[in-house]
Each structure stands twice: as structure tokens, then as C-alpha cells.
Amino acid sequence: MKTKFIVTVFAVLLTLAFTSCETKKEKHEESITFPVTNPIQKDTIINQEYVSQIHAFQHIELRALEKGYLQNIFVDEGQHVKKGQLLFQIQPTIYQAEAQRAASEVEFAKAEYDNVKALANQNIVSQNEAVLAKAKLQKANAELQLAQTHLKFTEIRAPFDGIVGKFEDVRLGSLLDEGELLTTLSDNSKMWVYFNVPEAEYLDYAMQDKNSEKDHVHLKLANQQIFQEEGIIETIESDFNNTTGNIAFRATFNNPKGVLRHGQTGNILWPKELNNVTMIPQKATFEVLDKKFVFLVDEQGKINSQEVKIVGELDHIFLVKEGLKLNDNFLLEGLRKVQNGDHIEAEKVDPTSVIENLHLHAE
Structure with a gap:
């Protein structure tokens, strides 16, 4: 009985040892290899985005005259x-009566002038009286025109x-x-879109060597859709806003379908060319207190966090201003599985293929 118990215990211990070895073997076999890659540099175009106000090409107040x-x-x-x-009609009765009275005065003054002129031609009256009669006629005509103008002002067109x-x-x-204000009238066939540009960006724009062509921009509407018509930057205001340090630009958009209305808001998208800009996948970064970081991997596989300065972004891509060199290796995936100071098994991945396939494997 005792021997049987000892054999059973031994068998259990042997099983546990075997299981432990298998577990260690599995863990060893399942040790993760982390993909790493480098930044790349390419020429690209990004859209600078500016909050904008949309105004009708002509927008006026209609008031009673x-x-x-x-x-x-x-x-x-x-x-x-x-x-x-x-559009509107103000009761014209009084103005009609005044116009009729003025017309009668003209008829009377004309008859008087014709009579005096005939007598003056016969030297029955002096020429001075004819001149006075003519002046009275001219005055009557002026008063008739004034009355007709007041009458016309009762119609708001x-x-x-x-x-x-x-x-x-x-x-x-x-x-x-x-x-008194009645309503407004807007000509929406063409729209003026105003947006504020910081001083530094204005200087970059103003100091460029430009040809005769004007810059084209796009308009992102409140529903995040891009307006179908392209806009053209036509004017810049003369003065900077000393409070904000911005200056207003104006882009003009044709509005053939009348989609845009006076007073709308949107965002101007202004394409900017960037030469030899450093690119990394967005998924290779993590954020701490509004700052972006990557995990650099050295030749021994040690991980160290590195802050990167972002100048812009494309789909699944960050454009880096500072913080990375082209020969720096950084962790591409598995950022949540490691921490600063860890050592990993790294597998190098071609950076060009990473960037080209981001849209297929975006996390």
C-alpha cells in the first residue's frame, strides 16, 4: 500500500514537471517578435485647415424709403x-396726390411761360419777365420729379x-x-469665404515666388463634406488683428446650385506642398499629456521612449518635424505590450512597404 502511494505521488510530480516543461517550452516557442521600422522622407501635400465664415457676394438690407x-x-x-x-408696396395715396398736384403746377407754369414768351417776342413785355416765367416752369418740373421720386419710393424692388x-x-x-428695415436680399451666385491666417503663415505665403496663377482652396462644410466647387484666394485684408495676430484672407467660390447661404460656417482646406518631410505611421505613436511619443529600439533590442513633434497628418500617417532621424528604428506594433526599458526581439520591416500598405492594415 505504501509502495503504491509512493508510486502515485511520483507519477503526479513527474506529470507536473512535464507540464511545467511544456509550458516553458510553449512560452519560449511563443515569444513575440516585434516589428520595427524606420521613418521615410517624401514630398507630399497637406491641407492646412482654417475656420471660415461664408458670405454672399452681395448681401444688403432692404429698408423703407x-x-x-x-x-x-x-x-x-x-x-x-x-x-x-x-417686393413691397407702401400705400401710395398721399404721394400720388402730391405728384398730381406737381403735374398741374407744371402745366400752369408752362402755359404762363408760353404766353409771356409770345408777348416778349412782340416786345409787349420785357425779356426779364420771360426769363422769370421760364424759371418758374423749371422749378415746377423739378418739384414734379421730386414728387414722382417719392411716389416711386413707395415700391420696394x-x-x-x-x-x-x-x-x-x-x-x-x-x-x-x-x-425701417424690411428684410435682406442675398446674391448667392458667388460666395466670399473669409478665414484668418496667422502672421507666420502669411509671411510664408507672401514671400513665395509666385506666378500669375492664384492659389486654389477647398471648403469643408459643417457635415464634413467637401463643397464641389474649388475656390480661389483673391484678396488679403490690409491690417492684422493686433489681438489675435491674424490677418483675414478671402476666397471666392462659385455657387451654381445655391448650396451655400449667407452666414454659413465651414473650414477652408488650403493645400500646402512639403518637400522631404519625415513620415511615420500614426499607429506607431502613443500620447502622454498631449504629447506624441514613439518607442525607439536600439541594436540590443532595448526600448526607449522618444517625443516627436508633429507638423501635420495624412490618412494613418503623421508628418514629423522633430524627434526622429532616418536611421532610427521604432516599434511599429505592440506598443501596449511593452514599456520603457524593456528588451525585445525585433524584426525589421521595410518602411516604404509599411507606408504604402497602411490603409490596408490600419488599426
Whole structure:
């Protein structure tokens, strides 16, 4: 019995030892090899992004030019109108009466002038009286033109093709004061997009050797879609904003389908060429307190963290300004499995193939 117990215990110990050896063997066989690679340098184009304000090419306020009751509204908010189209009508009764009175004065002054002129030609009256009669006629004509102008001002017409804005608390029968705001009118066929550029970037732009062609930009809308029309940078404001250190640029976009409206916001995407810029995969970096780091791997496989300065980004790629040399090896994958000071088995991966296949293997 005792012998049997000893044999059983021995068998168990042997099994445990064998299992332990197998586990160590498996661990040894499963030891991870980490891929490492180098940065590469290439010419590329990145989009500098700027918050922008979108304005209609023409955007004006329509105001009452005469005092009176609002008799008719011929359009609705948001309606497309043509140049010269009648929008509002102020009650014209008083102005019509004044115009008729002025017309009567003209007829009277003309008859008087014709009579005096005929008498002057016969030397019955002096030429001075004819001159005075002519002056009275001219004055009457001027007063008629003034009355007709006031009458014309009771009709508010569109000065250009555009879109009618919101009505500003005006309804049929409202008593309007001279100069009271009725609505706005926007010509959205072409849009002006304003964006602020920091002084350093302005200087880079201003000091370039430019040809006659203007820079083209794109517009990213609030829904993250890119507007279908390209814009052209046309003007720069004369003064810097001393508070922000920025200067305003203006890009012009055609708006054939009327997608853009006055007052919208978006982001200008301005393509910038970068020569021999250092590139690394985004997945090879980690972040600590808003700073980007990579794990450098030396010849002995030791890991050391290294901060990198990012100048821009593309899809799955960071563009590095400082922190890496072209011959530096950095950890490509498995960043969460290691820590600073660890030693690893490293397998070198061609950096060009890494960059070219990022979109296929992006984490």
C-alpha cells in the first residue's frame, strides 16, 4: 500500500514537471517578435485647415424709403427674385396726390411761360419777365420729379437677382418709418469665404515666388463634406488683428446650385506642398499629456521612449518635424505590450512597404 502511494505521488510530480516543461517550452516557442521600422522622407501635400465664415457676394438690407402703411407684400421669405421685381408696396395715396398736384403746377407754369414768351417776342413785355416765367416752369418740373421720386419710393424692388431674407417684424398694415428695415436680399451666385491666417503663415505665403496663377482652396462644410466647387484666394485684408495676430484672407467660390447661404460656417482646406518631410505611421505613436511619443529600439533590442513633434497628418500617417532621424528604428506594433526599458526581439520591416500598405492594415 505504501509502495503504491509512493508510486502515485511520483507519477503526479513527474506529470507536473512535464507540464511545467511544456509550458516553458510553449512560452519560449511563443515569444513575440516585434516589428520595427524606420521613418521615410517624401514630398507630399497637406491641407492646412482654417475656420471660415461664408458670405454672399452681395448681401444688403432692404429698408423703407418713405413713411406710410405697408399695403402689399408680393414675396415670401426665402424666395428667389429677379432684378426689378416688386417686393413691397407702401400705400401710395398721399404721394400720388402730391405728384398730381406737381403735374398741374407744371402745366400752369408752362402755359404762363408760353404766353409771356409770345408777348416778349412782340416786345409787349420785357425779356426779364420771360426769363422769370421760364424759371418758374423749371422749378415746377423739378418739384414734379421730386414728387414722382417719392411716389416711386413707395415700391420696394429687388436691385439684383437674389434670395429674400427673413421679414423683420413687418406685416400688412404695419406703419413704417422712413429707413425701417424690411428684410435682406442675398446674391448667392458667388460666395466670399473669409478665414484668418496667422502672421507666420502669411509671411510664408507672401514671400513665395509666385506666378500669375492664384492659389486654389477647398471648403469643408459643417457635415464634413467637401463643397464641389474649388475656390480661389483673391484678396488679403490690409491690417492684422493686433489681438489675435491674424490677418483675414478671402476666397471666392462659385455657387451654381445655391448650396451655400449667407452666414454659413465651414473650414477652408488650403493645400500646402512639403518637400522631404519625415513620415511615420500614426499607429506607431502613443500620447502622454498631449504629447506624441514613439518607442525607439536600439541594436540590443532595448526600448526607449522618444517625443516627436508633429507638423501635420495624412490618412494613418503623421508628418514629423522633430524627434526622429532616418536611421532610427521604432516599434511599429505592440506598443501596449511593452514599456520603457524593456528588451525585445525585433524584426525589421521595410518602411516604404509599411507606408504604402497602411490603409490596408490600419488599426
